[in-house]
Amino acid sequence: MDRIILILVAVIGATGVQYLIRYKQWNAVRASSFLALLVAVIFKLAFNGSSNYLVNAIPPLFLGATFVGMVSAKQTSSFISIGLAAVLYSLLFIYSGKYYQGYGGLLGTTACVSLLVVLSSKYLKSNKKLRLGLRKLARTGKNVITDK
Template sequence: MTLAGVLLVSILGAQATYFLIHHKHWPTVRASAFPALLFVIFLRLSGVNWDGALQGAFFGATFVGMTDKSRLGWKRVLVASLVYGVIFTFLIPLARGVGGGLGAAAFASCSVVYILTNFAKKLQKA
């Protein structure tokens, strides 16, 4: 599992979910599950021996895409998915056996992007 691979699947998972929720008006859970299912099927049919961690990275990134567009637009979701990919790569392995790691990483990545962008906006106004 490489960082570039995790970042790529993180972007794909988050953006696909965000698109289905906010442009196609799918229910949130279905908008997360359907791209994850397609991704796993694609990996299985490709014949390539993919690392199972990429499946986890994609699925967790769909949680990033579940964010409300009033908090994060698609560009910020893109940035949050990159932050998620870094957290997934470097911090999730340290939390083995801790439940909810994917959701916690998605929450942390969205929170970091939300807080930093709001802080930057306040600095610009000052």
């Protein structure tokens, strides 16, 4: 049950930021920081001193989920892809959190990985072959290293 709550919190965080960006014309940093600060203050005031797992896990999970929601609307066309990236982010957060102890970067790294997986999935299901930019440059006769 805890995992389902954490997944829902991540989806709410990511789609909330994307909503503020798309429909209220906030910039990404303002939307992310506003929602993350709001959740942090609510949890600090309501559950101060509690040692419950969810109380301790929701604020950092929500903050990282807002990183997922900061993606440009030009890159993602729907809230469904944001939601899928948030679900993937929450699963990575839940199951890989213990491996990042002492390294830092858990929130940003897992947000980046989850977004890259979702954004690249449209290329995997297309019937077109992926082309490298070097092939296009080779047809024009330019050398990537020497020509500028």
